[in-house]
Amino acid sequence: MESTGSVGEAPGGPRVLVVGGGIAGLGAAQRLCGHSAFPHLRVLEATARAGGRIRSERCFGGVVEVGAHWIHGPSRGNPVFQLAAEYGLLGEKELSQENQLVETGGHVGLPSVSYASSGASVSLQLVAEMATLFYGLIDQTREFLHAAETPVPSVGEYLKKEIGQHVAGWTEDEETRKLKLAVLNSFFNLECCVSGTHSMDLVALAPFGEYTVLPGLDCTFSKSVHVLCGFIAGLESEFMETLSDEEVLLCLTQVLRRVTGNPRLPAPKSVLRSRWHSAPYTRGSYSYVAVGSTGGDLDLLAQPLPADGAGAQLQILFAGEATHRTFYSTTHGALLSGWREADRLLSLWAPQVQQPRPRL
Structure with a gap:
């Protein structure tokens, strides 16, 4: 979100233009428009819809989320969860105290x-054994946050190094060893989807633990009993966007028939897929802290222009999930960043007005 225009003394109050109708921009706009200090506010969106990377499609007899799919950490500290609860979008299980207190560590079930x-x-015993190994190592990677130095630059290199030491101690037959490695590789691929990267070798090890995991079992909105959801990340996802729907359906059918052992398994009736990489106003999914970068770079992305303390009046402010140091890559991080920039303007123009929502 960029807030620009005449953010100075203008007749009737400052003028604010919110560029981008994603949740960060909409959150900032909603927070500002509730105050009399900002009578001149407009939201500019380049596409035909609002929501940004939150995209819901009504198809297959229900609603399918093509963008933001989960509420990560559905608990009191998550403003998206609070909004979903307020508008009656969640069930009793998701709203239960028990569900909100579960500590997942950010790991997929x-x-x-x-x-x-x-x-x-x-x-399933073998899968669980490999999951314990893999996610135990993922937890270890978060311990390098305040270390003076790291043994390797990336999360992927660290994981492969540690796994290699475990593999050396395996005593099973060759087929079992290969199967275990294949399961571990699937966890690597899944972690790439979680981090929105082509390879965990691209994700910096030192700041990896700065991402904050909220408690609560990840939840989704109700969707259509006959929809199969799949996820793909990295260069493979970019390549898939170049294929036709017919080619994707053919490949998916072949995979499903092979893994189920049923050569007569009916082909899917239709496919709905995202194309975030080729979308002209998106050009990707969500952020991670890359090798060579630190959490401080996210703070730099959030730095208004002119820089604070320069004495000049603020003209451009930035928001979005990639500007939130501890909740990057999430919907709630994007929303909080929009509120952050709205609060920044409120502190300049309406410091005497009570904030409409507590900062989280």
Whole structure:
């Protein structure tokens, strides 16, 4: 979100233009328009819809989320969860105190069933064993946040180094070892989807622990019993965007028939997919802290222009998930960043007015 225009003494109050109708921009606009100090406020959106990377499609007999899919950490500290609860969008389970207190560590839940590419089912015990190893190492990566130095630059390098040491101690037969490595590779791919990256080798190790995980089991809004959701990240996702729907459906059908062992499994009736990389006003999914960067770079992205303390009047302010140091890559981070910039303007122009919402 950029707030620009005449943010100075103008007849009737300052003028504010919010550029971008994503949740950061809309959150900032809503917070400002509730105050008499900002009578001249406009939201400028380049596309035909509001929401940014939050995109809901009504199809397949219900609603499918093509953009923001989960509420990560649905608990009191999450403003998106609070809004969803306020508007009656969640069920009793998601709203329960028990659900809100669960500490997931940011890890994705284990699948109820797993298949190898050959079509054979994979032991859930083996999957759970590899999950314990992988996510235990992920937790270790967060411990380098305040370390003077790190053994390797990236999360991926650290994980592979530690896994290599564990593999050296495995005593199973060769087939079991290969299966374990394949399961670990699937966890790597899943973590790439979580981080929005092509490879965990691109994600910086030192600041990885700065991302804050809120308590609560991730939840979604109700959607259509006959929709199969899939996720893909990195260069493969960019390549998939170049394919036609027919090509994607054909490949998906082949994969599903192979892993289920049912060559007559009906093909999906239709497909709905995102194309965030090629979308002209998006050009990607969400942010991570790359090798060579630190959390301080996110703060730099959030720095208004002219810089604070320069004595000049603020002209441009920035918001969005990539400007939130501890909640980057999330919807709630984007919303909080919009509120942050609105509060910045309120502190300059309406310091005597009570804030409409507590800062989280």
